[in-house]
Amino acid sequence: MFAIALQQKKYKTYTLSDLAFNSSINVVPERGGIITSWCVKNQELLFLDSERFDNPELTIRGGIPILFPICGNLSNNRYKYNRNNYFIKRHGFARDLPWQVVENSTKDKASITLVLISNILTKTVYPFDFKLTFTYQLKGNSLEILQTYANLSNTERMPFSTGLHPYFLAPNKEQLRFHIPSMQYVDQKKGTLHDNNCKFDYKLNEVNAIFKRLTGLATTVYDQSRGLRITMSYSSAYSTLVFWTVKNQNFYCLQPWTAPPNSLNTDYRVVYLEPGSSCQMVTRLTAIFV
Template sequence: MTTTLKNSNLTAEIKHFGAELCSLKNNKNKEYIWEGNPAFWGKHSPLLFPIVGTLKNNSYQYNDTEYHVSRHGFARDMEFELIDKKENSVTFSIHSSEETLKVYPFAFELQLIYTLNEKSLHIEYKVINKGASQIPFSIGAHPAFALPGNFENYSIVFEKEEPLEYYLLENDLISNKTKKLDVQNNRIPLTYQLFENDALIFKTLKSNSLTILENKNPVLRVNFKDFPSLGIWTKVNAPFLCIEPWFGYSDTAENSRNLFEKEGIQILNANQTFHSEFSIDIL
């Protein structure tokens, strides 16, 4: 089941399963979201919650009990409820349940709000602590943008000039090894060689946005000022690029497996609400 938002410039389509954005087209019917061809990667824009990336041994400990959570968490594999629909926005929700409590023993509500505004799609996250104690979580976006044609015709431009040092993954965990991107005027030409070792993981950035160019012409911009971390990823020979604003990232090999001590984790007090948003501007 899907829900559609439309204005004079854009049409967005969202699946209720995972509350996943699966299409974003302009008024000339140009598609900006990856089609989800499973030959490369069968997702479009999954939500990452209550973890981002991979836990050490895919597990953590809480109150002397071991819990297992798969890569990127379970929210992307849940059916969301449509709780509000307006002309230009839609809100989806899931709650903790008997099934989620087996792997994540915390009471929560998670809301996703999609809003169309002229040539922008805003995606808002709300995590509501429904329990009497603190809850630890990470949350992140994973939108894949379609890049038809020659991948090397595209480049990305960071908003600010900065040393773009990223962390390397080893066995899906964050290593201590880093590399720096070769940057000219904040711009990085795209090549598949960049992603031979999986995603580029930036724990912190000064930039609040990243723009995709095709033959030096702006295509779209992702604004992520609320988010401290960023992942950039594709699969070799795949015609898409993921730009992923995150709160949190994979475990390190040295992680204690205590979720409250996890690097990048968010801690939400009882009866409090966490809020963040990012947006996609079509240029």
């Protein structure tokens, strides 16, 4: 049995549930369309900094923020288009803006669809007409994020990169084991290239590893302290995976991106949508307690 409930907490929160499986997600449209909670068998899988979440002046640390129209940051936070300079802060603006709920359903699964449409505010930093449509689908131990990116312009191509920034709860990061399908990664702090042995030094103040050349479409994490395996699979448009965590915080992030940082300036892996066209992507998360 599937259910959808709406509660007025600090923000309006939609809870989608699979009651037979004791799984659920919380979705907060006005805070960037974010998923703030994902439970399987009544066990929370996501980290959320509640104090930052409650403060609308701060970016959220936790849940699954949406990254658009860039991932990471631009050089000097700027890019040029048609001889004009534009400023976009790290990870873009989609995670900070209110999204609109346009549909929900409990037929065969619990699902909710949200949209974000360009406006005067977005066009001051990103001069394109767009429509983003995200559908969150919950069934059993799986969460699917279906995405459609549409260029509403009749004349201009639209460049962008996009991604997700999941924060996974990890009470003991030393008990994590990873399978990341890439031979090498770049240490973002030092700019150095390393062979991928899927091991990270959690004694560092920050670990920021970017895997630019993925050789597969799924990543798996084993949390031995919880007896938990999470598999994240993604469309082939996602060319980059970023692992990020900070010292003494009980989370890690595995982020599928379509392009690495500064892509609007380098043109590397940028997605271009022709006028009036759209594209679809999907990310699927599955959790199993073993």
